[in-house]
Structures are given as C-alpha cells and as structure tokens.
Amino acid sequence: MATSMMSAPAHGGRVLDAAAYFGIPEEEWLDLSTGISPFSYPVPPLPVTAWQCLPDHQYRALLCVAYDYYGSQSLLAAPGSQFFIETLPLLRPTSKVAILSPTYQEYAYQWSRHGHHVLELTQEAIELDLEQYDVLVVVRPNNPTAEQIDLTQLRDWHQRLAKRGGWLIVDEAFIEPLLADGEPSLITPEPLDGLIVLRSVGKFFGLAGIRLGFIWSTSELLAQIEAKQSLWYLSGPTVWAGIHALQDRCWQADTCQKIKTASTRLQSLLQNKGYNVHNGGLYCYIPYQQARTVYEYLAQRGILVRLFEQPAALRIGLPAQEADWQRLDTALSALSIPNVASVK
C-alpha cells in the first residue's frame, strides 16, 4: 500500500483521553495500552548534581555503560529512539522506502512527511521487489503484530540493499525478551555499511519517561545524526537513570524472568477465552474482526487496551499487580462474543 499524506499517528497510553471519552476518572483506569514494561527499573535517588549541573560531562560515562550493554562502541544516544526515527529521513535524498507492515506508524509518517516514497508491504512483497527500494524498515519483534523476521532473511535483505548504497533499518525497541530466549540482536561489535539498529531504554526498563534510546551504525552516519542533536540533548536525570539501569545485570536478569512469566500468563489467559494470540514478550497481539467491540467493552470497565482498525486487532500490555490480572480476567470472562475463536 502506498502512503501519501498521513496525519500524525495516535499512540497508546492516552488515559486522559479515554477518561474523558468514557467518563471514568483517570485514577480508576488499568492502562494496558502500551508495550512498556510494568516492572520499571527502580532508579536510585538522584544526587543534587543531576539537577544542578549541565549533563554533558556525564555523557561519556553513559556511553561506556551502553557499549557494554549493547556489545559495540558504534553507538549514539538520543532522547528516545523516536529521535532517530524522525532524523533518519533527513539524511537521504528522496528515496523509495519499504516498511514491513502493519507496524509502528511513525515510520510511514516520518518518511512520507519528508517527501520520500513510502510503501507499506508484506514480507512476501518485500522479498519479491526489494531491488526497487533504497530503504527497508523492519521492527523486530514487530509492534504490534509480534512477528519476528528470521535473522537469515534480514541479513540477506541487508546485503542486497547495502550493495546499492541502501539501508536496512531494524528497530529492536522491544527485543530484550527475545534476547533472553537466546535470539541474537543484529548489533555486532563492528558496524556494517547500510545496517542501522535502533534500541530503546523506554520499553524493557519501563523508563519511557526518561526519554533515552540508542542507534548503532557506522561512524559516518553517527556523525551526521550527532550534527542534528541539540547541545545538551540528554538531561542529568536521564543520564543518571540510564547509567544505573544499563549496568544493573542482576535486575535485568530478574526482570527478564518476570516478563517471561507475565507474558506466558497473559497469552494463556487470552487463549483460554478463545482468542488467537501472538506473544510479543512485552505485549500480546490479537488479530480479531470484532476488536472494537472488545476494546469498548473493556474501556467501559476502565481497562484500556490498544485498538487497531486496519487490520482489526488489539494489543494488550502486561498487567503487574495480582488485582490487575483478576480485573482483566473477570472482565473478559463476562464478555460473550459469538465465534470468538473462529473469527480471526
């Protein structure tokens, strides 16, 4: 599907809008509408210097910890991986951009608003027509569908694009649960021409509010991106939180286990109600024609999930507290939709 003029995409986590629309006070909502981990990193108390001093002298320390965590020095930090999604389209002449879809809508929006020719394609269409494109975007695991493109396929696509000066952009914002299962990241110690990987600290660490993400690429491309950053682009509290979170291996291992247990539980809960569930680690995806009915039914009970219209589907994040699990289970048990298992 060709993408022409798009309006800015909507995102999950809009509890205030839901509160106003459904007439339920903000504090009564259970927000399962994002893929942000509910097990957020407990950031240690901030020293006064994090508030008071200009933060750039700490950037080096953050990068050193990030080198270790991501396994390469070819990295640059920014206020969220979103910064790179918005910046990469500025660094190419008008290009033909294929996006493995459906996916995070910011890609189609940002590339098309900068005048590139964007096509939202299936894996089969990409495989068939890759030679026609300059840039390919793949989110791994995909948000929202949880689809995981095979590494061999990605390496083949990368080689075919790089030969012609093209880019493969792989967004690994939600990859940590996959890594814990032994699946490697595409990040290698040395960068590769034409391969760009994005990572987010917001999702797995449950720290979306600090706004921190990384890009892995060649030094030439990193320099071009750095030139687009403002002078003190990360705040002192962000750097402090990032340094602690990225180096706390015990917390990371423990949290991977918690996420695995929670996502298996969520998958079973939903499958037991008859839904066709795709497990993305930090969220479950349910392609379902009557998604809107389920969305509205849950919202009327103060449970916010993410609704997708094209194709019709729901994305449900991980509950954290036992009371939240019970609330979701009870609400879904009371919902009777005919043919729930057969309408997929």
Ligand SMILES: Cc1ncc(COP(=O)(O)O)c(C=O)c1O
């Ligand atoms: C696939 C994907 N990539 C990147 C982002 C941006 O995340 P952040 O800027 O918090 O790192 C999001 C946000 O939801 C996302 O879903």
